[in-house]
Amino acid sequence: VLDAYLALTGDPDAAASAARDLARRAGLDDPRLEAALALFEERNGFIAARGLPLERFVFTGSxxxxxxxxxxxxxxxxxxxxxxxxxxxxxxxxxxxxxxxxxxxxxxxxxxxxxxxxxxxxxxxxx
Structure with missing residues (x-):
């Protein structure tokens, strides 16, 4: 699971979706993980709301x-x-x-x- 997370890369929205999918496939049902992912997605929303092109940002798990x-x-x-x-x-x-x-x-x-x-x-x- 850790290797799969460290391999995540791409725009932040795609990375958030991939991280959620990874957590689901790995059976990681933890409210702390959910809170961290929600915060990440919220930050992505704030970045996009400021008019910054989120697709030009790169998330890298490593x-x-x-x-x-x-x-x-x-x-x-x-x-x-x-x-x-x-x-x-x-x-x-x-x-x-x-x-x-x-x-x-x-x-x-x-x-x-x-x-x-x-x-x-x-x-x-x-x-």
Whole structure:
């Protein structure tokens, strides 16, 4: 089941449908999994509602950021030219949610957080 999930790739709507199908075939009837899939589909809806072409987004089940403090949605933005990343392209921006990081660093409370890094040298153009 894990290998099948890690092999999922495609636009987010197709990936959500494939993940639901995989869970059903594997007999994974868990409310936490249902909640995660519903949240993923809801996020897809918000992205599409903002006028962003969801079909140009790529979900990859094997994608991960190299930092373990992320707690939710993670992402990369790429131009599709050269280099290698989880999606096979050089990222221009990468980031995600890390709600537990500040508490891990000493905050008395967990604080919701999201951030990203830009690789300015990859943006091209005149300097």
């Amino acid at each position: 994608f991960a950021r190299n930092l373990d403090y992320y707690t939710g949605f993670i992402f990369e933005v790429a131009d599709g030219e050269g280099g290698e990343s989880a999606a096979g392209i050089k990222p221009l921006v990468g980031g995600g949610r890390y709600d537990g990081l500040l508490q891990h660093l000493g905050s008395p409370d967990a604080l919701p957080a999201v951030g990203c890094s830009f690789w300015l040298e990859r943006l091209g153009g005149e300097r």
